[in-house]
Amino acid sequence: xxxxxxxxxxxxxxxxxxxxxxxxxxxxxxxxxxxxxxxxxxxxxxxxxxxxxxxxxxxxxx
Numbered sequence: 001x002x003x004x005x006x007x008x009x010x011x012x013x014x015x016x017x018x019x020x021x022x023x024x025x026x027x028x029x030x031x032x033x034x035x036x037x038x039x040x041x042x043x044x045x046x047x048x049x050x051x052x053x054x055x056x057x058x059x060x061x062x
Contacts, residue, residue, distance in 0.1 A: 019061050021048055 003011070025048065028041045 014055065015061070017051070017055075021051055022061060 028044045
């Protein structure tokens with residue numbers, strides 16, 4: 001049974017979103033820990049939590 005074009009497109013979008021989330025987390029972790037970066041880290045954590053509630057658990061790409 002093959003996936004419909006809509007299912008394939010949705011899967012591609014989800015994979016792209018996974019990569020964006022991991023990239024954002026990587027960039028936040030590389031930054032120094034000043035007040036602005038702490039707020040960014042908190043916002044990234046909240047966004048990741050929301051994303052994980054909407055979709056199944058994500059795994060690092062690779």
